[in-house]
Amino acid sequence: MNIIPLGIWGGYPKANSATSSFLIEEDGFYLLFDCGSGVLSSLQNHVNIQQLDAVIITHYHHDHIADIGALQYAKLIQNQLAGKPKTLPVYAHNQDEHFQTITFKEHMKAVNISHANQIGPFAIETIKTNHSAFCLAVRIEVNGKSVVFTADTGWEPALIEFSKKADMLISEANLYLPYEGQIPGHMTGRQAGLLAKEAGVEQLLLTHLPHFGETEDLVKEARQHFTKHVSLAEPGKNYVLA
Numbered sequence: 119m120n121i122i123p124l125g126i127w128g129g130y131p132k133a134n135s136a137t138s139s140f141l142i143e144e145d146g147f148y149l150l151f152d153c154g155s156g157v158l159s160s161l162q163n164h165v166n167i168q169q170l171d172a173v174i175i176t177h178y179h180h181d182h183i184a185d186i187g188a189l190q191y192a193k194l195i196q197n198q199l200a201g202k203p204k205t206l207p208v209y210a211h212n213q214d215e216h217f218q219t220i221t222f223k224e225h226m227k228a229v230n231i232s233h234a235n236q237i238g239p240f241a242i243e244t245i246k247t248n249h250s251a252f253c254l255a256v257r258i259e260v261n262g263k264s265v266v267f268t269a270d271t272g273w274e275p276a277l278i279e280f281s282k283k284a285d286m287l288i289s290e291a292n293l294y295l296p297y298e299g300q301i302p303g304h305m306t307g308r309q310a311g312l313l314a315k316e317a318g319v320e321q322l323l324l325t326h327l328p329h330f331g332e333t334e335d336l337v338k339e340a341r342q343h344f345t346k347h348v349s350l351a352e353p354g355k356n357y358v359l360a
C-alpha cells in the first residue's frame with residue numbers, strides 16, 4: 119500500500135499547499151482520502167483525474183470537502199474529453215444534507231459508506247469520532263497491512279481499540295499542549311502519541327496541523343508517550359506499507 123499525503127493543514131491551506139488529505143494506492147487502484155482546499159491541484163502531481171477510482175469523505179467541514187465541486191467539474195471535462203463517462207464513487211456518511219450534493223450527473227456518485235466494507239482492494243471499517251460535525255475515522259487494510267486515519271477528533275477512547283496494532287496511525291494533531299481541554303473536537307500532539315501507544319501501532323504520522331507555533335513541537339509532544347517512529351506527514355512523500 120502506498121500512502122501519499124497531498125496536504126497536511128487544518129482549516130485552510132498555506133501557500134501552494136492543501137488541507138489534510140491523502141492519496142492511497144494498491145495494485146493500480148487509486149483512492150483519494152478527503153478532498154479539501156488545494157487537494158485537486160496537489161493530486162495532479164501524482165495521478166491524472168481519470169486515474170482516480172474512489173474517494174472517501176470523512177465529514178463535511180470545508181477543509182475536507184472544499185474541492186468536491188472542483189472535482190465534479192474536472193470529472194465532467196475529463197469524461198467529455200474521453201468520450202465516455204467513468205463514474206467516480208464517493209464514499210461518505212449520509213448524516214448530513216451535504217451527502218445529497220456529491221452526486222453529479224453520471225460523473226460522480228455518492229455512496230453511503232456505512233454500506234461499504236470493501237472499496238476496490240481495500241477492506242474498510244469506520245467509527246464515529248468526537249468532533250463538532252458527524253465525522254468518521256477510517257481503518258483501511260490490504261495484503262495484511264493496515265492504516266488508520268483518525269480524521270478530525272478530540273480524545274476518543276474507542277479509537278484505541280479501533281486503531282489496535284495498525285502498521286500506521288495517521289492522526290490529527292491540531293492543537294499544542296497548552297490548548298488541551300480548551301478546544302473540543304481536536305487533539306494535541308500528546309494525545310496523538312498516547313493514542314498511538316495505547317493502540318500499539320507501528321508508526322505515527324501527524325496531520326491536520328495548526329497555522330501557528332512550531333509544528334515540530336507536536337512531534338515532541340507525541341514522543342512523551344510513543345517511542346516508535348513519529349513524524350509530521352510530509353506532502354508528496356510516498357509512505358510504503360509492505
Ligand SMILES: [Zn+2]
Nearest residue numbers: 177179249270
Ligand atoms: Zn472538521
